[in-house]
Amino acid sequence: MDILTLKRVHGTARQSSRGCKSETHLGTAQAAHVESTSDDGGSIAGERGRTVSGLIAFQVQTAAGVQIYTVRPNGNCLQQITYLSGDAVAQLGRQTDARSSLSTTRPVLAVTLRS
Amino acid sequence: MNADGSGSIEFPAPNVCEDDPTFTPDGIRIIFHRFDPVANDEAFWSMDLNGNDRRRIGPCCADPTVSPDGKKLSFVGFNGDPTGAALFTSSVDGTNVFQVTPFSFDIAAKQDWAPDGQHLVFSIDGDVPIPGVSTNIVTIRPDGTQLRFVTNYHGGDVNAFVGSYSPDGHWINFRLNDHGLFGLYKIHPDGTHLKAILPLSDFRPRFIAWGPRPSHADEEDDEKE
Numbered sequence: 001m002d003i004l005t006l007k008r009v010h011g012t013a014r015q016s017s018r019g020c021k022s023e024t025h026l027g028t029a030q031a032a033h034v035e036s037t038s039d040d041g042g043s044i045a046g047e048r049g050r051t052v053s054g055l056i057a058f059q060v061q062t063a064a065g066v067q068i069y070t071v072r073p074n075g076n077c078l079q080q081i082t083y084l085s086g087d088a089v090a091q092l093g094r095q096t097d098a099r100s101s102l103s104t105t106r107p108v109l110a111v112t113l114r115s
Numbered sequence: 116m117n118a119d120g121s122g123s124i125e126f127p128a129p130n131v132c133e134d135d136p137t138f139t140p141d142g143i144r145i146i147f148h149r150f151d152p153v154a155n156d157e158a159f160w161s162m163d164l165n166g167n168d169r170r171r172i173g174p175c176c177a178d179p180t181v182s183p184d185g186k187k188l189s190f191v192g193f194n195g196d197p198t199g200a201a202l203f204t205s206s207v208d209g210t211n212v213f214q215v216t217p218f219s220f221d222i223a224a225k226q227d228w229a230p231d232g233q234h235l236v237f238s239i240d241g242d243v244p245i246p247g248v249s250t251n252i253v254t255i256r257p258d259g260t261q262l263r264f265v266t267n268y269h270g271g272d273v274n275a276f277v278g279s280y281s282p283d284g285h286w287i288n289f290r291l292n293d294h295g296l297f298g299l300y301k302i303h304p305d306g307t308h309l310k311a312i313l314p315l316s317d318f319r320p321r322f323i324a325w326g327p328r329p330s331h332a333d334e335e336d337d338e339k340e
Contacts, residue, residue: 051230051282054328056312058278058290058299058320069320073281073288073301075312 057081133160135178139207140185146172146207148179159188159209173209177224181207183232187257191226191242194218200242202226202235204257215259223250225322227279232257234304236265236287238276250274252289254304265306278323280304288312290320299323 055070055077068082135148145164150157159172159179172179177191185207192203192214199218205211215235216222223241228234234254241250249268252275255261265287266275274292281288286301299313299320313320 052328053281053283053286054326056278056288056299056323056325058323060318060320071299071312073286073312073325075299078313 137180139181140183146179146181146188148175148177159190172207173205176203178226180227182228182257183230189215189226189228189235189257191222191224191237198243198245200224202237202255204235213257213259215255215257220253221245223276225277225279227277229254229280229304230282230284234261236277236280236304238289239264241274241276245271247271250276250292252277252287252302254287263306265302265304267306275300276321278320279325281325282327286325288323288325290323291315 053073056073057068057070059066059068065084067080067084069078069080071078130151130153132150132152133147136145137147138145139161143164144161146159146161148157149160157175159175160169161172162169172188176193179188179190181188182204187204188207188209189202189204191200193200196218198221200221200223201218202215202220202222204213204215216237220237220239221242223238226235226237229236234256236252236254238250239253240248244250247270249271251268252265254263254265266289268275272294276290276292278288278290280286281301285303287304288299288301291298291300293315296315296317297319298311298315300309300311302309
């Protein structure tokens with residue numbers, strides 16, 4: 001899928017939704033969806049003794065190659081985080097909260113992510 | 116690199132394929148799949164976060180995933196048949212290999228441990244598409260018992276490919292393929308509360324992982340989702 005299609009699907013408005021640290025491609029259709037799902041995570045997030053859920057990361061084939069995106073579990077704050085000329089083939093580890101890892105296919109490399 | 120995509124560090128390995136990275140639970144090492152075409156050597160390896168101190172683990176195949184207690188690996192192995200892919204576990208050093216499912220399950224490469232380590236989740240009939248057969252999400256105990264279908268799609272036009280458990284263990288996220296469209300969804304491990312995160316479109320998420328909330332998250336991040 002190319003970037004043009006992405007914009008068509010998720011809207012072209014770059015809005016700073018409440019709680020997002022950066023601009024997103026969140027569109028109106030998805031914003032409406034967020035309202036329908038925003039009621040289900042509160043009790044889970046506040047549960048004692050459990051790791052609180054954060055971002056969901058995934059890879060998507062774009063016109064520029066495979067890139068990595070993140071999104072909140074409620075569908076908010078969809079964000080593309082890699083803009084590589086090769087493919088960024090990712091698996092972000094859920095065990096660590098400050099680092100992530102990915103591999104690319106240019107030719108094939110491993111990369112650590114540090115925040 | 117940083118969570119916003121900046122500051123990437125490259126681990127160069129010319130002419131060698133290194134992929135499927137996953138962190139150990141303590142966050143100090145990365146376990147990955149490595150194929151050296153010159154030596155025709157394929158195995159899982161580990162390294163520190165700078166790419167040094169590389170150690171060969173042993174079992175090959177696909178998608179090594181460390182158990183939450185750091186003692187075991189789960190991974191996908193193949194028997195050479197086009198639809199022969201099974202779920203395996205081993206000790207984290209590559210010993211004590213155990214076949215959790217039969218090869219006939221033909222599971223997709225992506226699979227995950229529940230945060231409490233009591234179950235594994237995978238996608239059955241997910242490796243090679245078979246006309247008329249849907250891919251579904253299944254959980255199983257690491258000893259191969261208590262197989263449970265989380266989704267129950269039939270006919271082949273709708274398929275569910277698992278990504279991972281949520282860090283709190285209450286959700287499983289996955290990609291739903293529905294008549295040529297794709298969506299990012301979540302569902303409880305008991306098969307209830309199916310919800311769309313990104314609704315159906317031609318935007319196709321793959322290799323989905325769900326991270327914990329960073330301890331340094333600001334106040335706005337602590338809002339209830």
